[in-house]
Amino acid sequence: MHAVIMAGGKGTRFWPAGREKKPKQLLKMAGERTLLQQAVDRILPLVPRENILVVTGEAHGRDTLSQLPELPAGNIIMEPMGRNTAPCIGLASMAIGIKDPEAVMIVLPADHVVEDDEAFRDTLRLAALAAEDEPCLVTIGIPPRSPETGFGYIERGEPASAKSRNDVFRVLSFREKPDLETARSFLEKGTFFWNSGIFVWKVSSIMKSIRKYLPDLYEELLSLECSLGTPEEAGAIRAAYERILPISIDYGVMEKARDVLVVKGDFGWNDLGSWDALADLLPKDDAGNILRGPVLAVDTQNSLVLSGGKVIALVGVDDLAVVETEDAILVLKRGRSQDVKKVVDRLERENKKEYL
Amino acid sequence: MHAVIMAGGKGTRFWPAGREKKPKQLLKMAGERTLLQQAVDRILPLVPRENILVVTGEAHGRDTLSQLPELPAGNIIMEPMGRNTAPCIGLASMAIGIKDPEAVMIVLPADHVVEDDEAFRDTLRLAALAAEDEPCLVTIGIPPRSPETGFGYIERGEPASAKSRNDVFRVLSFREKPDLETARSFLEKGTFFWNSGIFVWKVSSIMKSIRKYLPDLYEELLSLECSLGTPEEAGAIRAAYERILPISIDYGVMEKARDVLVVKGDFGWNDLGSWDALADLLPKDDAGNILRGPVLAVDTQNSLVLSGGKVIALVGVDDLAVVETEDAILVLKRGRSQDVKKVVDRLERENKKEYL
Numbered sequence: 001m002h003a004v005i006m007a008g009g010k011g012t013r014f015w016p017a018g019r020e021k022k023p024k025q026l027l028k029m030a031g032e033r034t035l036l037q038q039a040v041d042r043i044l045p046l047v048p049r050e051n052i053l054v055v056t057g058e059a060h061g062r063d064t065l066s067q068l069p070e071l072p073a074g075n076i077i078m079e080p081m082g083r084n085t086a087p088c089i090g091l092a093s094m095a096i097g098i099k100d101p102e103a104v105m106i107v108l109p110a111d112h113v114v115e116d117d118e119a120f121r122d123t124l125r126l127a128a129l130a131a132e133d134e135p136c137l138v139t140i141g142i143p144p145r146s147p148e149t150g151f152g153y154i155e156r157g158e159p160a161s162a163k164s165r166n167d168v169f170r171v172l173s174f175r176e177k178p179d180l181e182t183a184r185s186f187l188e189k190g191t192f193f194w195n196s197g198i199f200v201w202k203v204s205s206i207m208k209s210i211r212k213y214l215p216d217l218y219e220e221l222l223s224l225e226c227s228l229g230t231p232e233e234a235g236a237i238r239a240a241y242e243r244i245l246p247i248s249i250d251y252g253v254m255e256k257a258r259d260v261l262v263v264k265g266d267f268g269w270n271d272l273g274s275w276d277a278l279a280d281l282l283p284k285d286d287a288g289n290i291l292r293g294p295v296l297a298v299d300t301q302n303s304l305v306l307s308g309g310k311v312i313a314l315v316g317v318d319d320l321a322v323v324e325t326e327d328a329i330l331v332l333k334r335g336r337s338q339d340v341k342k343v344v345d346r347l348e349r350e351n352k353k354e355y356l
Numbered sequence: 357m358h359a360v361i362m363a364g365g366k367g368t369r370f371w372p373a374g375r376e377k378k379p380k381q382l383l384k385m386a387g388e389r390t391l392l393q394q395a396v397d398r399i400l401p402l403v404p405r406e407n408i409l410v411v412t413g414e415a416h417g418r419d420t421l422s423q424l425p426e427l428p429a430g431n432i433i434m435e436p437m438g439r440n441t442a443p444c445i446g447l448a449s450m451a452i453g454i455k456d457p458e459a460v461m462i463v464l465p466a467d468h469v470v471e472d473d474e475a476f477r478d479t480l481r482l483a484a485l486a487a488e489d490e491p492c493l494v495t496i497g498i499p500p501r502s503p504e505t506g507f508g509y510i511e512r513g514e515p516a517s518a519k520s521r522n523d524v525f526r527v528l529s530f531r532e533k534p535d536l537e538t539a540r541s542f543l544e545k546g547t548f549f550w551n552s553g554i555f556v557w558k559v560s561s562i563m564k565s566i567r568k569y570l571p572d573l574y575e576e577l578l579s580l581e582c583s584l585g586t587p588e589e590a591g592a593i594r595a596a597y598e599r600i601l602p603i604s605i606d607y608g609v610m611e612k613a614r615d616v617l618v619v620k621g622d623f624g625w626n627d628l629g630s631w632d633a634l635a636d637l638l639p640k641d642d643a644g645n646i647l648r649g650p651v652l653a654v655d656t657q658n659s660l661v662l663s664g665g666k667v668i669a670l671v672g673v674d675d676l677a678v679v680e681t682e683d684a685i686l687v688l689k690r691g692r693s694q695d696v697k698k699v700v701d702r703l704e705r706e707n708k709k710e711y712l
Binding site: 015016129131231296298299307310311312313314315316320322324327328330331333335337338339340342343346347352355 | 371372408530653654655666667668669670671672673677680681684685686687688689691692694696698699700703708711
């Protein structure tokens, strides 16, 4: 078994903690280890370390290497620029396919949180069995806990086989981020999962699908075959990426492919997509507060306060997120964390690179 | 004419900007000069510099001296401990009385804001004339702009004389901080002023009143007569202050005295008693915000944001005060600034002296 950890996140949604140079996956968002380290730790009982690839941006190569000393340095693949998930996955598939074209590979985002690692691995084992059985693409679907409008959804059909009746299903359709009403109807129907962005398949299956649905990308990937693992690798990838168009694996492949299965993943998944998502995840005190570092809360409720060193005193406030870092402070109304992007946009527009 | 500037404030209401070591009057709260410097600047056209005394705590002596290089160093009187306003005023009166017992002296808090300095001095000139005319105590009353419950009030009676019909009145009574209903009734009646804590009188008048209403204090002050202005001054003051009981000039003298006049002071007075008061005072942008330093406000209204150096980004918040200093950050709901004291109390209780 092989695994590919996609660690190309930009981290703007967690400004000011997440920065261009330190995106979310490189931070200790929840626990003593960074999200990237947790992603590797979580998969290590399932996949030997030499079979774990990490794909990241060149800007984060050094941090990624130093956070993962247990992996062979050659297992860190660097993208010269972000081209969304399809090129990233294609590149990793090529790298694995050179060694073993019939290998089963797991594709994982580096920046998610999982509560039950054992259940997580059980789900992946089940998905790997399904992916070995037939030349299909397997995705992990999360039973939705609320009508989220920030996620894509997967509509399931019949169980894939008699023996996996309640855990593996044929996919009827992929749905992009719905509006609230649609999301509610999905929950009512009970046949929809959140799209976790976790995939399992044989290298041969995904390469066949890329050839079929993204032939231009396939050609570029083929051109890399001889240089991967050689000193020419970086230059060859750069040349190909200059030409490759950005596209997601969902839009480019999954939504078009026929033989797609979804495995139910009930392991306390959280995509940690915003300060609100982090606040939802962390344990709270009696006043509903999450306080880290020297924080004094007077008559303050439902707030997430992360000190970066200074003492932070709050008086008479509710539903705030307050985050201090070395050079910045964010004061955010809970429920508005999608608009943190507006801060980053403004910093970009005003060319304040030091804060990005 | 002489002036006494009372600069003994503790500054806890402006935490984290105001600190034990840097109370409000030593800060640039509104403008390029500190409140103390502004207080001296404001009185200089009226009182020669050698006649301006500043009374401050020993802990603030050095800062006070360095902020006021234009004053003779001997004009800074240091109290070894705070004993409220009556001992402070008594001590200054003694110091002036040694030179000229019939001098007219103006008593001013160091930490107020005045919009119209010229009108301020005109009011004091009028008060000085009244104080010279008869052996009375003169106080400055501010026409109330709202039913403040944080101020004392002065009830006026008849005009003191025909020629000063609309500006100088006999005082009927002093009223301590009222509840809201009472404050509203004061405003409706139209015969009440806010008590500004600014006083004008002859040295002989106030000393006579202290002898009558605070005889113990008077005895202690008399004992200092020979040591003021000598090397024994500090030791003598310390010994006396150990015995002197704290009491305010309002409670100890003004409320009991008979011949008290009030002069109407219409000069844009603000006691700057809290972050809310400061926010009320400062000019606002179209969204009602007051932003100082590198601040990014996204969908944010009616907020006061003072950066101490870090970039502060706000998203979707209303009615906040956010204040960053070198080692602390305050996030305060507007209207709750009286509760900043609770933060200071907790820091004291937890013995976090470095933040006090």
